[in-house]
Amino acid sequence: MIKIIKSLTLVFVATFAMQSHAWFWDSWFKSTYTQTKYPIVLAHGLLGWDNLLGMDYYYKIPAELRKDGATVYQTQVSAVHYTEVRGEQLIDQIENILAVSGAQKVNLIGHSHGGPTIRYVASVRPDLVASVTTIAGVNKGSPVADLLREIPEGSALEGVAFAMVEALGSIIDFLSVGGNPQDALGAISSLTTEGSLAFNAQHPQGIPVSACGEGDYVVNGIRYYSWSGGSTVTNVLDISDALLGISGLVFGGVQNDGLVGTCDSHLGQVIRDDYRMNHLDEVNLLLGLHHLFETDPITTFRNHANRLKKAGL
Numbered sequence: 001m002i003k004i005i006k007s008l009t010l011v012f013v014a015t016f017a018m019q020s021h022a023w024f025w026d027s028w029f030k031s032t033y034t035q036t037k038y039p040i041v042l043a044h045g046l047l048g049w050d051n052l053l054g055m056d057y058y059y060k061i062p063a064e065l066r067k068d069g070a071t072v073y074q075t076q077v078s079a080v081h082y083t084e085v086r087g088e089q090l091i092d093q094i095e096n097i098l099a100v101s102g103a104q105k106v107n108l109i110g111h112s113h114g115g116p117t118i119r120y121v122a123s124v125r126p127d128l129v130a131s132v133t134t135i136a137g138v139n140k141g142s143p144v145a146d147l148l149r150e151i152p153e154g155s156a157l158e159g160v161a162f163a164m165v166e167a168l169g170s171i172i173d174f175l176s177v178g179g180n181p182q183d184a185l186g187a188i189s190s191l192t193t194e195g196s197l198a199f200n201a202q203h204p205q206g207i208p209v210s211a212c213g214e215g216d217y218v219v220n221g222i223r224y225y226s227w228s229g230g231s232t233v234t235n236v237l238d239i240s241d242a243l244l245g246i247s248g249l250v251f252g253g254v255q256n257d258g259l260v261g262t263c264d265s266h267l268g269q270v271i272r273d274d275y276r277m278n279h280l281d282e283v284n285l286l287l288g289l290h291h292l293f294e295t296d297p298i299t300t301f302r303n304h305a306n307r308l309k310k311a312g313l
Contacts, residue, residue, distance in 0.1 A: 034305035035069025037313055038105045038130045041097060042074050043090060045112025045283075046187055047169055049176035050074035058111070059284035061301050070305050073097050073106075076178040077117065079169035082186035083199055086113070087120030089180060094121065094128050105130040107308050109301075111283050112136055112259065113191060115226075115267070116199060123203035126220040130313045132206065132268070133304065135282050136228040136257050139207060140200070140264035141193030143250045149192050162188070212263035214270050223311060224268025227300065229257040229277030231291070238289040244278045257282065271304070 044050065044057040051074060056062055062072040077089040094106055107130050110118035115137020122129045138145075151158045165184035173180050189195045200207050206215040206224030215224060232248035233241045244258025255262045255274070262273040276294040280286055284297040 030069075031067075032069040032309075034065045034067075034302055034309070036071075036107055036305055036308045038107050039071040039073055039097060039101050039103050040065060040305065040308075041094060041106045041108050042072065043077070043108065043110035043114035043118050044075070044079075045110075045114045046191070047079050047165075047172060048112070048114065049079065049172050049178070050076040052172065052176045057283060057285075058301075059286075059288055061284055061298055064298050065301060065305055068302070068305075071101065071103075076173075076176055076180070078180040078182055078187075079172045079178070080165055080187035081181065081183045083113070083116045083120055083190040085181075085183070085186065086117045087124070090117055090121050091125055091128070094125075098128065107131045107133070107313055109133045109135065109304075110137060112279065113138055113187065115139055115265075116190070116196070116203075119203055119205065119267070120199075122220075122222050123205055126222055129222050131223040131225065131308055131311075133225040133227075134265065134267045135226070136260045136265050136279055137226060137267055138191050138196060138260055138264070139226070139267050140261075141196035142191050142260055142264070143193075143252075144247050144259050145188050145191035145195075146193055147250055148188050206268040208266050212266065214266060215268045217269045223308075223313060225271060225304070225307075226265060226267035226269070226273075227271040227275070227304075228260065228262055228265035228273050229279070229282050230255045230262045230274040231276045231281075232256070232258040232278050234276055234278050234281055234291040234294070235289045238280075238286055240280050240286050241278065244280070248278075271307075275300070 042058050048057045065072050075090055075093045077086040108118035115134030118132055122132045162184040166182045169182040205219040208215045233245040248256050248258045257279045259279040276291040281290040290297055
C-alpha cells in the first residue's frame with residue numbers, strides 16, 4: 001500500500017511539474033509580437049468578403065496575427081457600392097466590435113476599395129479609430145475604373161456590364177452572409193480618378209499633396225500608413241496573374257499592381273510601394289501564391305502589427 005501511495009505521489013508531482021513548466025513557458029516565452037493595444041479590423045476591397053465558404057479574404061492572415069497576440073476582426077460591407085455607403089456600414093460594425101471587445105478604438109486596415117472605406121470612417125468618426133492603414137488603397141483613383149466608366153452612359157453595354165458586376169457582388173455577399181445592398185455603378189464611380197478626387201476634397205486626411213509623396217502621418221490623433229505592390233505577374237501558377245497582367249497595361253507603363261498605381265496608393269507614412277506583389281498577392285490571394293523571392297504577404301501584416309504595437313496602438 002505504501003508503495004502504491006508513493007507511486008501515485010510521484011505521478012502527481014511529475015504531472016504538476018509538467019503543467020507548471022507549460023504554464024511558465026506560455027507565461028514568459030509566448031510571443032506577443034503582434035499584440036496591439038487596440039483590435040485590428042480588416043476591411044475588404046471591391047467584390048470582397050470577410051469569410052467566403054471558409055476562405056478568408058485576407059487569406060490565412062487573421063489566424064497568423066492572432067497566433068502572436070493580436071485581436072483581429074474581419075468585416076463585411078457591400079461588395080460593390082459607393083464608398084460612403086460602405087463606410088457607414090463599417091461604422092455600425094466597428095461600434096459592435098467595441099461593445100463586444102471593450103476596446104476604446106480600433107486599428108483599421110483596408111485593401112483596395114477598403115482603403116477609402118476606412119478613410120471615410122476615420123474622417124467622420126475619428127473617435128473610433130487609432131490608426132488607418134491602406135494596402136493598395138484606391139486613394140487617387142484607378143485607370144481601370146476610368147476605362148469602365150467610359151462605357152456610354154445609359155447604353156445597353158453599360159446595363160449588361162454593371163448588371164453582371166452587381167450580380168457577382170450579390171452572390172459573394174450571399175455566400176459570405178453579408179445581407180448588404182449592391183450598387184455596381186456607385187462602386188465604379190467612387191473608384192474613378194474623378195470620384196476619388198471629389199472624395200479626397202471631403203476627406204483629405206493623410207492624402208499627399210504631391211503626385212508621389214507622403215501625406216501627414218498623424219491627423220486628429222490618428223496614425224496613417226500605406227503600402228502596396230508594384231508588379232502584375234508574379235507567379236506562373238496563379239491563374240489570376242494573367243488578368244492582372246492585362247489590366248496593368250491600362251496604366252501605360254506607370255508602375256502598378258494591376259489595378260492601382262503605386263503613387264496613387266500613397267497615404268500618410270508610406271511603408272513601401274514596390275513589393276513584388278500584384279493586387280491579390282497583397283492580401284495573400286489566390287491561395288497564398290506569390291513571388292518566390294519577395295517577402296511573404298503574411299509577414300508584411302505581422303511586421304505592421306508589430307509596428308502598430310511599438311507605436312502604442
